[in-house]
Amino acid sequence: xxxxxxQRARTTGAVxxxxxxxxxxxxxxxxxxxxxxxxxxxxxxxxxxxxxxPNESDTASTTTLEVQLPTExxxxxxxxxxxxxxxxxxxxxxxxxxxxTADGATLTEAPLSVRWTAEEGSEIAxxxxxxxxxxxxxxxxAGTTVMVPATQSYTDGEVVEWDDExxxxxxxxxxxxxxxxxxxxxxxxxxxxxxxxxxxxEAAETAEATETEEAADTEQAASTSDDDSASAVxxxxxxxxxxxxxxxxxxxxxxxxxx
Numbered sequence: 260x261x262x263x264x265x266q267r268a269r270t271t272g273a274v275x276x277x278x279x280x281x282x283x284x285x286x287x288x289x290x291x292x293x294x295x296x297x298x299x300x301x302x303x304x305x306x307x308x309x310x311x312x313p314n315e316s317d318t319a320s321t322t323t324l325e326v327q328l329p330t331e332x333x334x335x336x337x338x339x340x341x342x343x344x345x346x347x348x349x350x351x352x353x354x355x356x357x358x359x360t361a362d363g364a365t366l367t368e369a370p371l372s373v374r375w376t377a378e379e380g381s382e383i384a385x386x387x388x389x390x391x392x393x394x395x396x397x398x399x400x401a402g403t404t405v406m407v408p409a410t411q412s413y414t415d416g417e418v419v420e421w422d423d424e425x426x427x428x429x430x431x432x433x434x435x436x437x438x439x440x441x442x443x444x445x446x447x448x449x450x451x452x453x454x455x456x457x458x459x460x461e462a463a464e465t466a467e468a469t470e471t472e473e474a475a476d477t478e479q480a481a482s483t484s485d486d487d488s489a490s491a492v493x494x495x496x497x498x499x500x501x502x503x504x505x506x507x508x509x510x511x512x513x514x515x516x517x518x
Contacts (some may be wrong), residue, residue, distance in 0.1 A: 295437035307398030313388040319415035320382035332399035333369035340392040342383025401443040410438040
């Protein structure tokens with residue numbers, strides 16, 4: 260027996276709803292992990308690293324986040340962006356082995372981690388997320404994978420370690436460590452990932468010249484428009500005067516004929 264139209268509609272709707280639910284669940288599962296987004300990946304430069312931290316628990320809140328910084332090529336500069344309701348601490352300590360920088364300096368200690376702790380009432384509740392940002396530098400050579408493992412702690416005592424290495428060509432691990440890959444510097448780009456001072460100055464001068472030229476064109480156009488308007492008004496006045504004169508002559512002739 261062929262299903263009726265209402266039955267087919269209900270069946271189709273159920274299939275669509277189920278598919279959408281599964282897709283939403285899949286997307287949520289794929290994205291529900293701690294990740295990092297750098298503003299720049301340029302080697303030997305500086306960047307803001309923003310960590311996105313979702314709460315994966317249905318009953319507990321996130322109270323702390325600790326991010327481990329690289330030690331083989333350590334950052335020599337780490338600054339924390341303040342977040343209302345959260346205390347932040349940059350932990351500095353001895354490196355596992357001395358590191359020689361590109362400048363020839365030998366480092367025996369460096370920033371090792373950054374830890375954020377929520378004040379009461381500021382925890383990341385279920386179905387919520389928070390972002391945490393730090394400014395770091397200098398970034399290592401191009402092609403380097405910078406891993407910044409994170410530890411997320413909850414009010415019920417659960418601790419989640421986001422420290423699995425992601426290998427290209429393989430399936431993503433359950434708890435991938437936040438990471439990014441550094442890139443080579445682009446000509447005209449400074450150490451902060453923006454335009455170099457020379458390029459910025461040239462762009463500013465070009466913009467200023469363009470604005471000046473546009474202003475001159477606008478002024479000339481306005482002047483021409485005013486001249487045209489004045490000319491038009493003059494011709495209108497002349498025509499009106501001639502019409503008035505003609506009307507006066509006609510009236511005078513009529514008056515004489517009546518007399």
